[in-house]
Amino acid sequence: MSATADRLVAHYLKRLNRELRDVPRGSRREIVEEIEEHIAEGRAGLGEEDVTAVRVLLARVGEPEEIAADARQRLGLPPRGHGAREAFALIGLLIGGLAFVVGWFAGLALLWKSNAWTTREKLVGTLVVPGGLLPAFLLLGLGATQCGGGYENELTGPVEQNCTVTFSLPGQVLWTALLAVCVVGPFFTTIFLARRMRRPAAVDYQPSPGSA
Amino acid sequence: MVDRQDALLAQMRRGTLQYCVLALLGSDELYGFDLVRRLAGVDGMLTSEGTIYPLLARLRRDGLVESNWQESSSGPPRRYYHLTDAGRAALEDFRREWGRFRDAVDTVIEGRGRP
Known part of the structure; x- marks a missing residue:
């Protein structure tokens, strides 16, 4: 587990948390925790972990904005306007x-x-x-x-x-x-x-x- | 063109993805990562993996699925999902309605309308 990869993941989760800030806390915590687990699972499956592989993994998980937009829609919250x-x-x-x-x-x-x-x-x-x-x-x-x-x-x-x-x-x-x-x-x-x-x-x- | 196709798929996915998840959970108890892997294997079902989790949160809130922790032989414990009775009933309803709906759409778009 490289420190850079850890930082990438931490940064990603922070962004996700921020994007989800208007989602009720219970659901937000669930979603972030599970995505954290998902990433950990994905990383465990990488043979030799390099930063590029982690980037690809995070890209597959999706942009935090996109996930947040989806969460708002799924949970029946109004879309965040600009x-x-x-x-x-x-x-x-x-x-x-x-x-x-x-x-x-x-x-x-x-x-x-x-x-x-x-x-x-x-x-x-x-x-x-x-x-x-x-x-x-x-x-x-x-x-x-x-x-x-x-x-x-x-x-x-x-x-x-x-x-x-x-x-x-x-x-x-x-x-x-x-x-x-x-x-x-x-x-x-x-x-x-x-x-x-x-x-x-x-x-x-x-x-x-x-x-x- | 690609954009329009994407939008079309997104719209169709929006209404049906949750039932695909219910269907997958109908036969197996699965954890999130597994669920994603199975959906990703089907063309067009999942754009980004992360969006499965808001969906699961919604299904859990609606009481259609439940989760429990199970030890894993490799790594930390996993959160496994399974259908509740309400989830099973929702899936059955969808199966029935989907069949009728699909036939109706096919009839119209393939011009097999009644004389």
């Missing part, structure tokens, strides 16, 4: 960048962990616009600095006037266009991802057939 995690992903991606940038990365991590979106949708979420609304705020800040600089030079002059002076016309157009993209992009992505969000494939819910 909830808190996905909502946090969207919020993080949109405005997390403003919270010292880390919020955006947190949103990004949640986005890629979730199975509510396809890889292509996740790419859109990542690239349009990296940092969420942060770039827009930086651009606004840039504009303000430019204006502010002018304002300090001519203490009595109105801000607007200084802005037009500081920015050349092409610069202004570029700035406005960029700002528009940086504001519209993140909102577009948030709406896009919210609409594309889906339930896990394994769960097209129907009440399980009643007992005889």
Whole structure:
């Protein structure tokens, strides 16, 4: 029994337990215990145990998400919709960048962990616009600095006037266009991802057939 | 195409797998791993092995199966499953209904409808 294989199994069981968290405790414990026994039985049957064989074994047992979806359906529990995690992903991606940038990365991590979106949708979420609304705020800040600089030079002059002076016309157009993209992009992505969000494939819910 | 086929199988499996488990337990007392191995030997009956355990939990909750621990010659004790009387009755009901249902579907899809 290699330590790496033990770790793989422990990690798998932990994931399974987490995925089953909305299943009543009694049933959850039964299911996890029996799958643990199943894995032990499978490992005992492996001639020479290597990590690859254990990985294959775990793959045959199935993805914890899939087993949990099946358990909810079998036990007559409502399917777990995409909830808190996905909502946090969207919020993080949109405005997390403003919270010292880390919020955006947190949103990004949640986005890629979730199975509510396809890889292509996740790419859109990542690239349009990296940092969420942060770039827009930086651009606004840039504009303000430019204006502010002018304002300090001519203490009595109105801000607007200084802005037009500081920015050349092409610069202004570029700035406005960029700002528009940086504001519209993140909102577009948030709406896009919210609409594309889906339930896990394994769960097209129907009440399980009643007992005889 | 494969997706659609998978979905179709999944749907049919959903309603029938529990009776296949009851049927296997009707002739033998089995433990989970054994049950999985027998089902895995039949094409399309089991996608991932782990999903047998939620099913067993449900069958136990409904009182159709019971389990008890038995010593094993190799390794730790095993949890063996067997049918209860209610499980046996459910299996008999299913056998009867399944035969009728299968014939009815065959009649329609093979165009052997009454004149």
